[in-house]
Amino acid sequence: MTVAIVLLTIAVVAVVALLVAVGAGMLARIDGATWPSALTRAAGAFTAVLILAATVTAALSPFLT
Template identity: 65%
Template sequence: MTVAVVLLATALVTVVALLAAAGAGKLARMDGATYPAALTRAAVTFAAVITLTATVAGAFAPLLT
């Protein structure tokens, strides 16, 4: 069962990161940024969400075991 929970949590984090990246790219484009600049902002947002999630999971891991 733990494998299923890990897979579902990973899928949820990926979807949230993709939504945040899409929102950041759209907002950047609406602000007048070029397509490469908007794509860069979206990529940075995606990486930030994944990094933040990994950091929080790492901090909570000792508490949950």
């Protein structure tokens, strides 16, 4: 059961990160950024979401064991 919860959580975090990246890229493109610049902003947003998820997981891990 624990493995299923971990895999589901990873999937949800990945989907949220992709949605945030797409949104950041679209907003950058609408703002008039070039394609490489928009992709850079999308990659930064994707990375930020993953880092935030890892940080929250590390912070909460003592309470969940």
